[in-house]
Amino acid sequence: MEEILKQNKNASHKEFEKLLSQDLGKRILKEGEIITGTVSKIGKKFIYVDISAKSEGAISVDEFKLAKEEVSIGAKIDVLLEKIENKFGDVVISREKARKVYSWKKMEKSYEAKTPVTGNIVGRVKGGFCVDVSSCLCFLPGSQVSIKPLNNNEINKMMKEPQTFEVVKMDTKRGNIVLSRRSIIEKVRDHDRDKIVSKLKVGDVVDGTVKALVEWGCFVDLNGVDSLLHITDISFSRISKPSDLLSIGQTIKVKITKISEDKKISVSVKDLSEDPYINEIEKFEVGKNYPATVTKVVEYGAFASLAPGLEGLIHSSEMSHTKKNMHPGKILTTSQKIQVQVLDKDIEKRRISLSYKNTLPNPWKEFMKKHKKGDTIEGIVKSVTNFAVFFTIKNYELDSMIHYKNLSYAEKESELEKYKKGQAIKAKILEISEEQSKIRCGIRELQADPFETNFADRKASDVITVFVHSISKNGIQVYMGNKKDLLLTIKKNQLAKDVENQRETRFTPGQKVDCLISKLDKKKREVSLSIKALEEKESKEALKKYGSEDSGMKLKDILGPLISKKKKEKDN
Numbered sequence: 001m002e003e004i005l006k007q008n009k010n011a012s013h014k015e016f017e018k019l020l021s022q023d024l025g026k027r028i029l030k031e032g033e034i035i036t037g038t039v040s041k042i043g044k045k046f047i048y049v050d051i052s053a054k055s056e057g058a059i060s061v062d063e064f065k066l067a068k069e070e071v072s073i074g075a076k077i078d079v080l081l082e083k084i085e086n087k088f089g090d091v092v093i094s095r096e097k098a099r100k101v102y103s104w105k106k107m108e109k110s111y112e113a114k115t116p117v118t119g120n121i122v123g124r125v126k127g128g129f130c131v132d133v134s135s136c137l138c139f140l141p142g143s144q145v146s147i148k149p150l151n152n153n154e155i156n157k158m159m160k161e162p163q164t165f166e167v168v169k170m171d172t173k174r175g176n177i178v179l180s181r182r183s184i185i186e187k188v189r190d191h192d193r194d195k196i197v198s199k200l201k202v203g204d205v206v207d208g209t210v211k212a213l214v215e216w217g218c219f220v221d222l223n224g225v226d227s228l229l230h231i232t233d234i235s236f237s238r239i240s241k242p243s244d245l246l247s248i249g250q251t252i253k254v255k256i257t258k259i260s261e262d263k264k265i266s267v268s269v270k271d272l273s274e275d276p277y278i279n280e281i282e283k284f285e286v287g288k289n290y291p292a293t294v295t296k297v298v299e300y301g302a303f304a305s306l307a308p309g310l311e312g313l314i315h316s317s318e319m320s321h322t323k324k325n326m327h328p329g330k331i332l333t334t335s336q337k338i339q340v341q342v343l344d345k346d347i348e349k350r351r352i353s354l355s356y357k358n359t360l361p362n363p364w365k366e367f368m369k370k371h372k373k374g375d376t377i378e379g380i381v382k383s384v385t386n387f388a389v390f391f392t393i394k395n396y397e398l399d400s401m402i403h404y405k406n407l408s409y410a411e412k413e414s415e416l417e418k419y420k421k422g423q424a425i426k427a428k429i430l431e432i433s434e435e436q437s438k439i440r441c442g443i444r445e446l447q448a449d450p451f452e453t454n455f456a457d458r459k460a461s462d463v464i465t466v467f468v469h470s471i472s473k474n475g476i477q478v479y480m481g482n483k484k485d486l487l488l489t490i491k492k493n494q495l496a497k498d499v500e501n502q503r504e505t506r507f508t509p510g511q512k513v514d515c516l517i518s519k520l521d522k523k524k525r526e527v528s529l530s531i532k533a534l535e536e537k538e539s540k541e542a543l544k545k546y547g548s549e550d551s552g553m554k555l556k557d558i559l560g561p562l563i564s565k566k567k568k569e570k571d572n
Contacts, residue, residue, distance in 0.1 A: 387404055
């Protein structure tokens with residue numbers, strides 16, 4: 001009996017295995033694929049799904065709660081088969097991962113078709129935001145959020161509502177998806193812009209609102225479309241900056257002057273009025289003077305307005321008769337009312353050349369009428385350089401120069417130290433050149449030439465009496481008469497016949513000294529003095545008169561009494 005029961009049990013087991021293998025053979029399960037299963041049981045922590053495997057798969061209830069998905073027994077759901085059998089012999093499946101696979105495939109289709117997707121911004125990350133698109137987490141760079149910067153309130157409001165994005169990048173290997181909200185906004189804007197631009201044409205006069213001011217002009221909003229108003233199209237008159245005439249938020253009428261292929265619009269304000277240049281230019285004749293207002297000062301001159309919208313250039317060379325190298329800003333200032341002379345008109349090039357100096361008295365002509373070479377003039381020292389003194393001539397806007405050689409007959413650079421800025425001086429005109437704008441003067445020429453005074457009737461070999469002025473290592477400086485206007489040097493080797501007496505210390509300032517003119521060149525104004533030469537001359541004369549070297553007497557015995565006698569006569 002037992003053997004019979006045992007045989008029946010084995011037969012039943014073999015039959016069950018046969019039936020199971022037949023059922024499994026009908027369907028091949030693969031890990032990583034999505035399978036449709038049936039909800040068989042709902043527990044507190046897990047929901048069990050039958051996928052026709054050896055056992056039912058269990059899915060955490062949390063996966064359904066996060067997705068806000070409600071299920072019931074018998075419901076058909078898609079799951080991802082992670083493992084056919086784990087170490088416990090159970091099937092491992094996931095509803096969330098199945099949903100993510102579907103989302104990824106959906107994102108791929110949107111990326112390829114360039115169709116927008118909808119998602120929620122769920123949080124901030126480094127460099128941008130995290131976006132949930134159908135359970136697929138994507139990255140939204142901060143630069144792709146909007147076409148303009150957003151404040152925190154605007155960002156918080158945006159995160160509370162679903163937003164539309166464009167998939168701009170997908171990395172399948174890394175599982176990264178990059179979105180852009182800005183591209184969606186730009187497409188909407190461009191679409192609206194095309195709509196508005198299609199209704200506009202060149203020549204239309206429309207109302208606009210000044211949106212932004214820049215150095216070269218301003219941007220004008222034409223009912224949602226930006227247009228450029230260049231600074232040269234704001235007014236016929238020259239303006240330094242757009243803010244001189246316009247302000248942000250101001251409503252203005254503009255004329256459309258250009259619509260480019262890329263829908264960029266250029267507008268003009270000045271084209272709405274008549275060109276004053278054409279209307280006013282004929283009123284101004286070449287060679288005549290007219291009132292004007294300085295509108296702008298530049299490096300090379302200044303612009304002056306003759307009438308509204310009619311301006312001319314005053315070149316720096318036409319600023320002043322005398323101030324040739326001065327910056328125009330030191331002569332004229334903006335808004336200054338002046339008189340100008342029209343020099344030239346070029347209607348085709350819309351250019352007018354003006355002169356400011358021609359409306360002013362010419363100090364050169366005035367000076368030339370009243371002064372000539374040789375006249376004495378007065379002035380105030382303007383500056384002292386390393387080679388000359390410059391002074392402004394009294395009652396004239398003219399400068400003159402005195403070279404250091406013309407300061408005194410000494411002709412030394414040290415003479416420059418005697419003159420300071422603001423000092424009043426007198427000088428003699430030596431040269432006048434209106435073409436070169438040059439007046440050269442001299443101070444020494446107002447004085448008598450001490451060289452001529454002292455040596456006019458003298459010649460070489462004459463004996464003269466001088467006074468010691470100062471003593472140096474190289475000799476002594478002496479002067480003639482009571483004036484010290486001409487200092488001469490007697491070199492050390494010319495101080496005495498005998499070497500032992502060639503000591504400069506033998507002399508004291510103020511001492512009378514006789515010497516001989518050893519050299520005199522009146523043309524070159526050169527003179528050399530020598531005590532040695534005088535002693536040698538006197539020695540020869542004494543020998544000739546009183547004896548010779550063969551008489552047995554020494555020279556000192558002959559000259560001693562004579563020199564002493566002569567010295568006493570001089571002292572008396």
